[in-house]
Amino acid sequence: MTTKVYDAENPVVFLRDRTRWHWAEALPWIVAVAIFFLQPITLNLGVQILITIIFALSLDLILGYGGVVTLGHAAYFGAGAYVTGMLSAHLGWNEPISGLLAGATVAGAFGFATGWILLRYHGLALLMLTLALGIMMAELANVTEVWTGGFDGLSGIVIDPIFGIFENDLWRRNYYWYSLIATFFVFLACRRIVNSAFGRSLVGIRENTERMRAIGSPVHLRLVTIYTISAFMAGIAGALFAQVNAYVTLDVLSFARSGTILIVLVLGGTGRLYGAFVGALVYILVEDELAKEYPAYWELGLGFVLVLTALFFRQGLLGALESFVRFCKRLKA
Amino acid sequence: MTGILEVRGLYKSFGALAVTQNVHLTLEAGARHALIGPNGAGKTTLINLMTGVLKPDQGNIFLEQRDVTNMSESGRVKNGLARTFQINQLFRKLTTLENVALSVSERLGKNHVFWSQAWRNSEVLDEAMVLLKRLGLQSDALTVIEELPYGRQRLVEIAITLGLSPKVLLLDEPAAGVPSTETPIILDAVDALGDDIAVLIIEHDMDVVFRFAKSISVLVSGAILTEGTPEEIAENEQVRAVYLGESLDA
Ligand SMILES: Nc1ncnc2c1ncn2[C@@H]1O[C@H](COP(=O)(O)OP(=O)(O)O)[C@@H](O)[C@H]1O
Ligand SMILES: [Mg+2]
Numbered sequence: 001m002t003t004k005v006y007d008a009e010n011p012v013v014f015l016r017d018r019t020r021w022h023w024a025e026a027l028p029w030i031v032a033v034a035i036f037f038l039q040p041i042t043l044n045l046g047v048q049i050l051i052t053i054i055f056a057l058s059l060d061l062i063l064g065y066g067g068v069v070t071l072g073h074a075a076y077f078g079a080g081a082y083v084t085g086m087l088s089a090h091l092g093w094n095e096p097i098s099g100l101l102a103g104a105t106v107a108g109a110f111g112f113a114t115g116w117i118l119l120r121y122h123g124l125a126l127l128m129l130t131l132a133l134g135i136m137m138a139e140l141a142n143v144t145e146v147w148t149g150g151f152d153g154l155s156g157i158v159i160d161p162i163f164g165i166f167e168n169d170l171w172r173r174n175y176y177w178y179s180l181i182a183t184f185f186v187f188l189a190c191r192r193i194v195n196s197a198f199g200r201s202l203v204g205i206r207e208n209t210e211r212m213r214a215i216g217s218p219v220h221l222r223l224v225t226i227y228t229i230s231a232f233m234a235g236i237a238g239a240l241f242a243q244v245n246a247y248v249t250l251d252v253l254s255f256a257r258s259g260t261i262l263i264v265l266v267l268g269g270t271g272r273l274y275g276a277f278v279g280a281l282v283y284i285l286v287e288d289e290l291a292k293e294y295p296a297y298w299e300l301g302l303g304f305v306l307v308l309t310a311l312f313f314r315q316g317l318l319g320a321l322e323s324f325v326r327f328c329k330r331l332k333a
Numbered sequence: 334m335t336g337i338l339e340v341r342g343l344y345k346s347f348g349a350l351a352v353t354q355n356v357h358l359t360l361e362a363g364a365r366h367a368l369i370g371p372n373g374a375g376k377t378t379l380i381n382l383m384t385g386v387l388k389p390d391q392g393n394i395f396l397e398q399r400d401v402t403n404m405s406e407s408g409r410v411k412n413g414l415a416r417t418f419q420i421n422q423l424f425r426k427l428t429t430l431e432n433v434a435l436s437v438s439e440r441l442g443k444n445h446v447f448w449s450q451a452w453r454n455s456e457v458l459d460e461a462m463v464l465l466k467r468l469g470l471q472s473d474a475l476t477v478i479e480e481l482p483y484g485r486q487r488l489v490e491i492a493i494t495l496g497l498s499p500k501v502l503l504l505d506e507p508a509a510g511v512p513s514t515e516t517p518i519i520l521d522a523v524d525a526l527g528d529d530i531a532v533l534i535i536e537h538d539m540d541v542v543f544r545f546a547k548s549i550s551v552l553v554s555g556a557i558l559t560e561g562t563p564e565e566i567a568e569n570e571q572v573r574a575v576y577l578g579e580s581l582d583a
Binding site for chain 2: 011012014015016018019192193195196197198199200201203204207208210211212213214215216217218219222225
């Protein structure tokens, strides 16, 4: 490929090309389909990866674009999981797609309400508040045992076949596709949002909040908007999780889940959407392998990888790859 | 006629430090007003108070006769009040074009739209390009800010603010750090603004001040020392004393 020289007289071409679909963007989907047919990993693991991608994408919208750091994002994952689960377990709302959307909508509404307050703060105060939110949600789920099943978990979730046809089989054949399609839609929405004027204004807020205010940007409103969208998407991930497992435990709201998704995204690279894909794939595969081989030590290995990322690959694995490609191009030129 | 921007009896303290003390200031439509005074006099603070970055302890601010003292920063911008920063406040990882497009897009209300793609807003990009040309930045349109020399970044600082089409423009030392060869670009851009736009400039370079301003206020230790035409200020003994660094017992 040759490097195109852009004409400053016609910058629109530059901006358009930058957001245009690149052939490499087909890769994740080709890999995803290949996984289904070749099954180098179990589809169950594949579904876990897909759910993690959705969750990480939702985090990337607020962290990578809006610059909002949170340690409580599991609150919205958990909200989606519990709402979808409880609708089925208590009300017999077993239709999967509407159940998923219902869970995500409640998570989004919850994101709006909490975001309105949280996003008045920033820095350490915000970090502590998001942490507190996560803990409070987990505790809330614990004490409302009647509805959530508390410590024992929420059982009795029955999900109807998708479109009345596709059941949740043990091998996750159907749910793999279900999750993949959900991932695809979430990704499309994210991609559209970040390339919109709204998305660019989020980058502006990330880069220089003070200046955004000075050009008349309603910063709080913008952040609440993206936070709500993000919570909705986290809710989709949570709802899928509940449907796949037909079981929800307090674990969906755990601090570990909030922390892990942050790690996944930072590992893959923030502010580039595909970081969520790389991070989720690598993290879950490594976790799966290492946990099998060294159940006692694998987290140590993970910690080591994180330290390396923090020290040498600030932009995550994908950022490192981009730098490498740029370096090679410069060598050739 | 009353002013397009009016400040009445403004006070502000940071702890024991009284940075703004009973400041009154009026900008008429079309004003070319300079605010001068030694470092630490409270000039930047005054801009922060006018624009709503800071809340005054006392006093009021009026924009087109409307009390905006409690209006948000973004609300004031929407009503035509815009400022530049003494120390660059740019979107450092974005291109020059995008920096300016962000403000144009914000003004045109496009930044709320999260479905259509940003690059399709040709109205925004065309206007941003016109601004870049006016400041001689067109060849840097696709350069990331971080990679520009400081003097050029200074021009972007101004281009972003001009993208807001302000009715009242507050310039905080726009020429600071700009090579003298590029200073005229800034002044020409300001001169090219409509006659109805009020401009307040904070500036240390007296040549620039006298070339530009039709009226001048002198701020010392948070208080307005005196106001007048450039001629009056040039002859004022107290002002001379301040600028010669002598102690002032006023
Ligand atoms: N946010 C702040 N907190 C505390 N002190 C401040 C703050 N901003 C400015 N000051 C102090 O107020 C005084 C006036 O500052 P400033 O308005 O920047 O002056 P000028 O622009 O005239 O040089 C200085 O002594 C400065 O240190
Ligand atoms: Mg200053």
